[in-house]
Amino acid sequence: MAGPPPLQGLKVLEFAGLAPGPFAGLLLADAGAKVLRIDRHAAGDSAAPTPDMLTRHKSSIAVDLKSADGVRLVSELAKTADVIIDPFRPGVLEKLGLGPDVLCAANPGLIYGRMTGFRRDGKYATMAGHDINYLAVSGVLSLLGRSGEKPHPPYNILADFAGGGATLFQGILLAVVAREKTGRGQVVEANMVDGASYLATFPRQLLKTPMGDRPRGENTLDGGCPYYDTYETKDGKYMAVGALEPQFYTALVSRLGLGSENWDERRYDRETWPEMRRNFEASFKTKTQLEWERIFDGTDACCTPILSYSELETDADREGDQRPSVTLRETPCLAVEPNVTDPSVQGQGPGVSGRSYTGNNLSPGHGGEKALTDWFGWTRGKDFEVENGGFLLRSKSKL
Helix, strand or coil: CCCCCCCCCCEEEEECCCCHHHHHHHHHHHCCCEEEEEEECCCCCCCCCCCCCCCCCEEEEEECCCCHHHHHHHHHHHCCCCEEEECCCCCHHHHCCCCHHHHHHHCCCCEEEEEECCCCCCCCCCCCCCHHHHHHHHCHHHHCCCCCCCCCCCCCHHHHHHHHHHHHHHHHHHHHHHHHHHCCCCEEEEEHHHHHHHHCHHHHHHCCCCCCCCCCCCCCCCCCCCCEEEEECCCCCEEEEECCCHHHHHHHHHHCCCHHHCHHHHCCCHHHHHHHHHHHHHHHCCCCHHHHHHHHCCCCCCEEECCCHHHHHHCCCCCCCCCCCCCCCCCCCECCCCCCCCHHHHCECCCCCCECCECCCCCCCCEHHHHHHHHHCCCECCCEEEECCEEEECCCCCC
16 A cells, blocks of 8 residues: 655645746645645735646635735744745845745744746846746757757756756755754755756766767757657658667668668768768658557667657557656655556546646635645634635734
8 A cells, every 4th residue: 555645744835936936836746745825916806717737736825915914924824834935036025024034034944945047146137037048048058959050949848847846846855854854944046047057967068079069950969860860751740769879770770671771880970971861761751650660669779759749648559647757666646647556656646637738727715725724723714814815814823
């Protein structure tokens, strides 16, 4: 029988934001932490869902952070919380009286996680930005794109989510481990520039080796090499090729019907790469993706179909079921898919609607009353009130 999820009992206050902050909260919530999102509320606000879709396993309270009562409510919650997630630009929560100097003084065990796009101590600290900007000044964006073309951003995966939300999540976990030793929390600061740059450690170091010292798009791992690239098939779909090692390359060219061309002996000769690529392109165009998949399945040719999310969502024969990001055999994270048959692999619990292919928006205040009762033992009317959708602390409430 599976034990409780690894972060069960951890209480997290997540100030509402978009993308990286909610993603850090999502990673914590999926691991069993109780995440309460603090939405901004003002007089006349409706309870319409926010654009944030990274909401599974979370609840919300709407708080007027511009009012003294709203700030007091958050301050009281923070006294027994384990983690704060601050997604704002530097100084925003400090101006509200909710910075780490105040909240950590009241709760020495508090882990105050805060994330920015640019470095807090850098030249861009006060500027607005998005994933593409953080990649740009980190150097990572200069690596991405085809030869002779402009740099091309890979959606907002690298900076927002990998370098931002996932990196903050890692920092929070490190602080949780440190707290076990010291008994004290600490401020955890992540920024997407340093996070993205850290992820690029290996390709950055390759720039000073023969494997990566050529212009963008002309190296082994960035599309310059014909046996590490993508190819169109007869039906307009694509196959991915990554046959870097000699034995994998031999398996590839053999199944492409090119085994008699002696490519094995010439594959390191860059002068032959244009011809090799033309041969690969012509060969892949002779069959459909499914036909090539049947040829390469079960081999070590490192050749696989490029699948779309629509295929993965609807084709039961594809491995499109969404699972926790990591398998913990004894204390699995929470399930994403319904109808779990093996909790140690698929996660535990009932799963979520939409199977993570469809996002679920969270309305401000949804589940908030229950969270305040379950987490802190508060009851409405005695400890807090809800007026026009906004949560307020009663004057004599104490935790």
